[in-house]
Amino acid sequence: MSAVVNGAPKASMNEANERDPYNNNSYGTLVDQQYKKVDLPVLDVLDFNERIIRGYEEGYGEKHLPADLSLARSLVPAGTATLRDFSNISPEIPEYIPENCTACMDCVTECPDTAILGKVLSEDEWEAKLLTIPEDDREMFRAQWSKTKKYYDAGKKKGLPGGMFQIIIDPSKCKGCAECVTVCDDDALKMVNKTDEVMTRARKTHRYFKNIGPSNPKYINDSLLIDMMLKEETHIYVGGAGSCAGCGEGTALRMLCSATGSKFGDQWGIVAATGCNTVYTSTYPYNPYLVPWTNSLFENAPADAIGVRMRWNQLGWQNRPLWCIGGDGAMFDIGFQALSRLLASGMNVKLFVLDTQVYSNTGGQASTSSFTGQNTKMSVHGKTVFGKQERRKEIAQIAMMHPRTYVAQTTCAHVNHFYKAVLGALEFDGPALICCYTTCQPEHGVADNMAGEQARLAVDSRAFPLLVFDPRKGDTIKSRLSLQGNPGVKDDWYINPKTKEAVTFVDFARSEGRFAKHFDKDGNPSETLLAAKQDRLENWHLLQELAGAR
Amino acid sequence: MAERLADFDFPSGGLDAALEFIKRTRAELRTLRKVRVWRDKFHIIDVNKDYFEIRGIGYAHADIVPLLKSVNTAYNPETIHDSIDAPYKEFDTGRRHPWAEDRVM
Numbered sequence: 080m081s082a083v084v085n086g087a088p089k090a091s092m093n094e095a096n097e098r099d100p101y102n103n104n105s106y107g108t109l110v111d112q113q114y115k116k117v118d119l120p121v122l123d124v125l126d127f128n129e130r131i132i133r134g135y136e137e138g139y140g141e142k143h144l145p146a147d148l149s150l151a152r153s154l155v156p157a158g159t160a161t162l163r164d165f166s167n168i169s170p171e172i173p174e175y176i177p178e179n180c181t182a183c184m185d186c187v188t189e190c191p192d193t194a195i196l197g198k199v200l201s202e203d204e205w206e207a208k209l210l211t212i213p214e215d216d217r218e219m220f221r222a223q224w225s226k227t228k229k230y231y232d233a234g235k236k237k238g239l240p241g242g243m244f245q246i247i248i249d250p251s252k253c254k255g256c257a258e259c260v261t262v263c264d265d266d267a268l269k270m271v272n273k274t275d276e277v278m279t280r281a282r283k284t285h286r287y288f289k290n291i292g293p294s295n296p297k298y299i300n301d302s303l304l305i306d307m308m309l310k311e312e313t314h315i316y317v318g319g320a321g322s323c324a325g326c327g328e329g330t331a332l333r334m335l336c337s338a339t340g341s342k343f344g345d346q347w348g349i350v351a352a353t354g355c356n357t358v359y360t361s362t363y364p365y366n367p368y369l370v371p372w373t374n375s376l377f378e379n380a381p382a383d384a385i386g387v388r389m390r391w392n393q394l395g396w397q398n399r400p401l402w403c404i405g406g407d408g409a410m411f412d413i414g415f416q417a418l419s420r421l422l423a424s425g426m427n428v429k430l431f432v433l434d435t436q437v438y439s440n441t442g443g444q445a446s447t448s449s450f451t452g453q454n455t456k457m458s459v460h461g462k463t464v465f466g467k468q469e470r471r472k473e474i475a476q477i478a479m480m481h482p483r484t485y486v487a488q489t490t491c492a493h494v495n496h497f498y499k500a501v502l503g504a505l506e507f508d509g510p511a512l513i514c515c516y517t518t519c520q521p522e523h524g525v526a527d528n529m530a531g532e533q534a535r536l537a538v539d540s541r542a543f544p545l546l547v548f549d550p551r552k553g554d555t556i557k558s559r560l561s562l563q564g565n566p567g568v569k570d571d572w573y574i575n576p577k578t579k580e581a582v583t584f585v586d587f588a589r590s591e592g593r594f595a596k597h598f599d600k601d602g603n604p605s606e607t608l609l610a611a612k613q614d615r616l617e618n619w620h621l622l623q624e625l626a627g628a629r
Numbered sequence: 630m631a632e633r634l635a636d637f638d639f640p641s642g643g644l645d646a647a648l649e650f651i652k653r654t655r656a657e658l659r660t661l662r663k664v665r666v667w668r669d670k671f672h673i674i675d676v677n678k679d680y681f682e683i684r685g686i687g688y689a690h691a692d693i694v695p696l697l698k699s700v701n702t703a704y705n706p707e708t709i710h711d712s713i714d715a716p717y718k719e720f721d722t723g724r725r726h727p728w729a730e731d732r733v734m
Contacts (some may be wrong), residue, residue: 092732171659222700257660257676266631269677454730521728526660528676529723536721577715580708590703592727602706 082129089163092128092162098136101282103251104162107195108314111289115157115369122149124156131364132162140364151362157345160319160360160367165192169255169324171270172281175246177225177548180267182244185306186259188494189531191329192316193367194252195259197309198288199230201240201296208291219280220287225267231300240299247288252318256325257528304498306339312344313317313337320367322359325527327518327534328406328433330491332356332609335402335431336368338501343400345370348386352380352405352414355440356433368518378413380405384428397427400505405432407448408438411474421480422510429504430512432474434543435519437593447472450542450584451611455522455595464609470614476621478512479560480546484546485511490534496545496564497629503549516543524592533591538572539566540587541619546626557627568628571616584612631678634658639685644692647683651699654681661722664702666693673700673722688718701725 082091093114095102106112116124119493127149134140144150158188173186186460187197200208212220223245226232230242246267260268271277294309308314315336322329339347348371351357357374360367364493375383384403391399403421410418410432421428437455438444445458445467454460458467475488487500497515502513516537518530525533537543545564552559566573571579588594588611597608604612623629634657637650651673658675665672668687674680686693689710697704702720709718 227659260676261662266678440728454727456729509648520725524725524727524730526723526725528660528662529721532723578708578718580705580711586703586705589705590721592725592730595724595726602704 082125082133084130084133089129089133091605092136098467099164099251100138101286103166103249103282103285104164105289106158106161107311108161108193108317109198109287109289109309109311110293117156119154121152122154122156127156127364128159128162130160135364136162136164139547144298155361155364155366157366157369158317160365161317163319163365164251165254165319166278169253170273171255171257172250172253172273172277173248173257173259173268174271174277175223175248176267176269177223177245178246179265180227180246181265182223182225182229183265184584185262185264185494186246186268187308188305188334189258189262189330189491191258191322191326191333191530192252192254192320193314193316193333194249194254195246195280196249197244197246197294198291199242199244199294199309200291200294200399201234201297202231203240204295205243211291212287216283220284223284234298239297242295247284247287248281249285249318249451249477250278251285254324255527258325258330258530261528262531284451305494306338307341307498308367310341313340315340315345315369317367317369319365320359321365322355323516323520323527325520325530327491327516327520327530328356328357328435328439329359330530331431331433331497331517332360332404332490334497335404335501336370336495338498339400339402339505342502347400347402348372348387348391350375350380350401350403352403352409353377353440354409354433354438355435356404356406358440377405377409379417380409380414381428381430384419385424385426388426388428400429400430401427402431404433406433406439407436407446408441408444411448412446412473418512419477419481420483422478422484422512425483425509427508428510430510432512432514433517434474434514434626435517435522436471437519437522439519439522441520448474450588451614452588452605452607453596454596455593456493465597465605466594468607471618473618475512475514475546475548478514479556481510483509483550483626484548485509485550486546487511487513487515488544488546489513490516490538490543490545492531492534493538493545493564496547500547503547505549507549509550522593524595525590533587536582536587538564539582540584541565541572541615542584542587544619544622546622556625560622562622562626562628568626569623571619584615585609631674631680633682634679636684639683639692641685644695647686647692647696648699650683651681651696657681661700663719663721664697664700665719666697667717671696675724706721
């Protein structure tokens with residue numbers, strides 16, 4: 080497909096061109112796809128992608144594109160962020176070491192940018208498809224496949240040919256955060272410098288990966304939740320969003336989209352409250368979602384969602400899930416009354432809270448979700464006031480007290496817990512709230528690769544306990560509330576088996592820059608931090624008591 | 630896979646020289662991931678699991694503290710010098726300065 084721009088024929092943005100010789104910035108994640116057209120007279124997808132996206136990619140969009148109806152309405156077609164190129168923002172990129180890979184899929188799952196993808200093919204179809212690769216590159220591409228126990232040996236045991244597995248990095252979407260390398264326990268990924276040779280190999284590999292078609296479904300076990308991202312239809316969040324490198328929210332949104340996509344394809348929608356999530360997923364003209372998405376104000380996204388739900392029900396779309404997404408600022412604070420109203424309405428809308436505890440978008444302020452002692456722009460640690468003085472509000476507990484509401488508190492580092500929580504919310508025929516711990520690297524003061532590590536430590540230290548409250552499980556709070564997934568459920572603090580030391584909130588605080596001023600030069604915690612520790616213990620005791628674990 | 634990129638002999642060099650060694654060679658490692666401290670040696674490990682080794686100093690030694698601080702280690706000062714059954718102690722080094730932490734709104 081070619082496009083005519085300003086009267087001159089040009090290669091489509093969805094094809095190889097001078098700026099993108101291996102067509103890495105193309106529609107589709109695991110395999111190439113045509114643009115996803117919408118049947119709306121107000122938006123011409125082809126014109127948008129070829130003229131407006133091109134204008135922004137080539138750098139003249141803001142100054143020279145006319146403010147016609149397409150531009151002025153700020154409508155953005157689905158998945159346009161796949162056409163965005165991040166190749167030049169990081170000096171490093173991960174490299175795959177196939178001989179060490181176990182196909183655990185942790186790297187694919189935890190990437191915030193849909194920049195690392197997996198595929199499994201039977202050995203015989205793999206051999207046949209290798210023949211379609213240009214001869215000069217065939218051995219290079221062949222060497223990047225792995226014979227894992229999970230697919231190769233297990234496939235043979237099932238009477239299938241061995242399954243060949245591959246991980247690739249999309250160099251146009253990777254921001255170099257190294258989260259994938261950090262979560263890999265098998266030394267199957269390492270960071271390398273971006274040289275011309277490295278980038279050419281990465282670009283070619285990504286191109287061939289997309290050319291050879293989708294994974295063989297015979298090797299994908301539907302009951303193994305972490306394998307869901309082997310399917311194209313789960314990549315509802317396509318990458319190319321403008322989030323920071325390693326953003327914990329990006330991973331949460333990807334996993335939310337995958338879980339929902341695995342059950343409902345693209346037949347669902349999102350109402351997003353203003354916040355970081357709306358900024359990086361709707362920086363004009365880039366949209367990483369393949370489902371209908373709308374942005375409402377900080378304070379009223381749940382009210383907006385009620386309206387969308389009512390209209391969808393009028394259209395007979397009762398079975399299409401609707402997610403209402405917002406950060407802690409929108410959901411704990413400014414939009415809390417709308418959230419509570421939605422939960423009380425009993426309507427089938429699912430709420431997803433990206434809980435960074437810092438109003439990330441507005442530069443790091445205290446919200447009611449912030450931990451005691453936290454140093455933010457609105458709770459500055461000074462000589463008389465030592466960071467935030469109030470205690471953290473617990474939105475999960477508040478939501479539990481609304482009539483017949485499904486509630487979960489989870490993190491992306493607890494993959495099964497996360498997916499089960501989301502799928503449980505989708506199965507529930509009423510309102511649901513999922514509060515997800517997400518790092519904000521610049522505001523928390525942690526490295527770009529630490530999203531998973533910090534989320535795990537938040538749970539281990541009782542800063543952010545995992546929970547699921549399912550009203551279908553019984554008629555007592557104890558029968559409905561599960562603390563499964565937390566370490567040492569009956570104990571006050573989790574005891575690290577290696578060191579035999581208790582892991583407390585002080586240990587969590589010690590690992591993040593936002594609490595750094597609470598430690599003296601010898602590393603001793605302040606009184607405020609000890610009070611925060613006590614607050615977290617009391618919160619944990621309350622949950623234990625409610626769940627019958629105390 | 631993991632490579633020792635540089636090493637240093639603590640007893641012959643002393644604390645100042647060890648700190649200078651870390652400062653001088655730091656650029657050879659990528660993003661720091663964690664440290665491991667044995668009874669008699671100290672590893673600074675990056676995201677690729679490549680590492681520096683400082684031999685002749687362990688968690689019982691008072692001079693381990695400035696070395697840990699030099700790479701932003703999240704250690705507990707109350708227990709850092711205590712003996713443990715495990716072969717080594719491991720700590721994260723992922724703490725950074727928050728964005729604009731000194732800006733007051």
